[in-house]
Amino acid sequence: MIELGRFQIDLEMRTLQQNGETLPLGSRAFDILAAVASANGRLVTKDELMNTVWPDTIVEENNIQVHLSALRKVLGQDRDLILTVPGRGYQLRQRQKNTSSCEAGSRAAACRRLPPPKSGLLGRSEAVKKIRAMLEHTHVLTLVGAGGIGKTSVAIEAAHHSSADFAEPVCFVDLAVVTTEEAVLRAIVESCELPLHGPQVSADQVAAALARQHRLLLLDNAEHVIGAVAHIVEVLIAGNDALRVLVTSREPLRIMPETVFRVEPLDVPPPCSTDADVLRCSAVKLFLQLANSLQVKVGGDSAEIQLAGQICRRLDGIPLAIELAAARVAALGLEGVYRRLDDRMAILAGGYRTALPRHQTLRATFDWSFALLNQSAKSLFRRLAVFADAFTFEAMCAVVCDDEYTVAHAIGSIGELAAKSLVNVEFEGPVAKYRLSESARAYALAKLQAEGEQQHITARHARHVPVMLQLAS
Ligand SMILES: Nc1ncnc2c1ncn2[C@@H]1O[C@H](COP(=O)(O)OP(=O)(O)O)[C@@H](O)[C@H]1O
Ligand SMILES: [Mg+2]
Incomplete structure (x- = not known):
């Protein structure tokens, strides 16, 4: 809920209220209001507003004007709450006041x-x-x-x-x-x-x-x-x-x-949990709450509860991924979402209009992290896609290192990827092991394919890693 002078904006219910009374406001006008109010005093550019309000359509700029005038009419004497900054965009006149x-x-x-x-x-x-x-x-x-x-x-x-x-x-x-x-x-x-x-x-x-x-x-x-x-x-x-x-x-x-x-992920149920244990996990609670808020009834029987648990586990308990998946249940159903998780970069899109751009799709979230890596860490990250499970430093070097990509590169870059939360580090006694979340791995795999390296790195993995595992056992 955002309180704006005498108005209250309920982002979940998508209503504008004054003293508890809902004011009549069209959906696009509401989107404009929500986008500008959520920016909390920051200027929202025209392009940003167009992308937020009409994400999948190209519309004439004067559409903003039409809906903005309708909005200002409803705001009445407070019509200048939303300022037009000529040639730049729109901004709140006063800072939002929270409740x-x-x-x-x-x-x-x-x-x-x-x-x-x-x-x-x-x-x-x-x-x-x-x-x-x-x-x-x-x-x-x-x-x-x-x-x-x-x-x-x-x-x-x-x-x-x-x-x-x-x-x-x-x-x-x-x-x-x-x-x-x-x-x-x-x-x-x-x-x-x-x-x-x-x-x-x-x-x-x-x-x-x-x-x-x-x-x-x-x-x-x-x-x-x-x-x-x-x-x-x-x-x-x-x-x-x-x-x-x-x-x-x-x-x-x-x-x-x-x-x-x-910050840890929300808790997810281990395989073979009872329905009651699945329902106790915070990740599952979030998923079911969000899916049910979209007017679909899910989680009513054991099969659905178990499926919800599996979806949350495969999303590694990350709230943003869970939000994006829950939003897809209305169109694909639980089973459909679960089956398409292999193609998660494609389906986990369409987040809240008012979220940061990098929170609107799973791919955008990873793009933001990937863009902040240096070249050596980018190379390592995409090559790590071939590891489905936890791996040691030695196994990693056997797969990714060559004359050009040295062990020194690998040491620096695995440290960077771990620091930047793209790779998780686990310790087995004194031994460090690394693991990519399923979502990180899906993103890295797409990058590996795009770079044309998949065949070469997969072959190296097939050649070296089974031998190392045999030697270790
Ligand atoms: N514990 C939680 N319970 C419910 N929703 C959550 C929880 N943590 C995060 N979210 C939702 O997940 C999304 C991402 O959360 P955010 O705090 O912005 O993540 P980060 O800052 O790590 O990128 C937001 O929409 C937020 O509301
Ligand atoms: Mg944040």
Whole structure:
């Protein structure tokens, strides 16, 4: 729910209300309102709006005008809530005000800056408790995990729970659309309402303005500006004992004062679980809740419950993938979704219109991570697609290394892939083993095929790995 002056926008029910009364608004006009309101003060370009409101169709630009006028008519005296920025796009006149359970006064101001907690957040109460406790002592805490695993959701929830522990309001800084160090600093200045003006601000100035403030700074979605954020956080934290920084990112900052908290997938049922055990898993709860909210009745008998459990397991308990799969149940049915999971990059598309572009399809989520890799890590990642199970460093080298791609390349790159949450590391005693999630593997395989390397790497895998397994047993 987004509260906008005297209006309430319910994104799930797709309604615009005023004092509890639903106002008549067409579907496209609602989409425009939702897109601009969800951007939380950020400018939404015309192209972005067209892609969000008419994702599969090309329409004339004046369609925006038509639906915008209808929307403004409904907004009445508040018609200028949505500003047109000539030649650029659309923007909210005022910041959105959220409706979490904040008290009056400064606590309410804190909540105004922080997005509302996600309603129906599943399986995260332990993580939230731990994060809150860790923030008592840890100056920089980074929530790390794969795209769509729920870092932002859990960080927002933890920040709401922790806000009472701080004297100053929580500062929420969304870095999703920020690309430079200067812009990161500006975003912090704006969000914390620091009295710094002028064309340029430095990390030292921001640090001085935040000095001794007992505050929680939440820097969300930092992976694409990780170097800049690492530098800024180091400067902010030096000599400021009262400041706490909570970061979400697909990879750690790698600075001295940092503690890393890995966000785990939602729990999925092991094979052969009873129906009751399947239904207890948070991943399955999420899947069934979302599928049923789309007017399809699923999960009514044992066969459906087991199928839902298998789907969640094959999606590795990643909430974003589960959301995308649940949305497909209305068209394909449970069985249809399960059978098409081999082609998951094609079917797991069509996320919420108001989600970040990289959260609208599974492929876009991986594209975002893949684009941030260097060439050597890209090569390794696509070649790892041939491993269906966990593998050792030696097995990996036997398959991917040659005269050009040396062991030194492999060492650097496997570290990078693990840090960036594209490969999971498990330990069997002192031995590290690596594994790609089923979704990561599907993405890597498509890249391997596109690069024309599939035959060669599959042949190397067939030649070396069975021999190594025999020697080990
Ligand atoms: N524990 C959860 N319960 C229900 N939905 C969740 C949960 N965690 C994440 N989601 C949903 O999954 C999607 C991705 O979550 P998000 O927090 O944005 O992931 P990340 O920041 O790791 O990319 C969002 O639509 C979010 O609402
Ligand atoms: Mg995020």
